[in-house]
Amino acid sequence: MFRIDEVNLYDELGLEKIKELSRAFYTKVYADKDPEFRGMFPDDMEMAIQNQYEFFAQRLGGLPLYSARKGHPALRARHAHFHITRRHAERWLGYMRNAMTEVGIPDDARGRLDEFLTDTAYFMQNVNDDGSRIY
Secondary structure (H helix, E strand, O other): OOHHHHOOHHHHHHHHHHHHHHHHHHHHHHHOOOHHHHOOOOOOHHHHHHHHHHHHHHHOOOOOHHHHHHOOOOHHHHHOOOOOOHHHHHHHHHHHHHHHHHOOOOHHHHHHHHHHHHHHHHHHOOEOOOOOEOO
């Protein structure tokens, strides 16, 4: 169980703040110059934003927007075709942490989200530094 499960962050933050967070995050991602990292994200930034805010809204205690549109999140399966390294996970987390600060996510909520997102980012890693597949 994560600390995000102890409270309803959806009720605390609201859908508009979650959308704002996703937009701030993806603005950073789509400005990234590393083709290996940037290449893991779809060409359509608006779709990426929608996927993320719907997932976050659902995971943080709101309506099942993501599942209603796309089915079970199955994050690992949906990302398995990408080569996600520790460096990619750390870059993703850096952008997300900057976005949380930029949009003014309150400290307690930011701490809860950071714990969950850190675990999730490293869970998604499927390639070791030497290039060998983890799963």
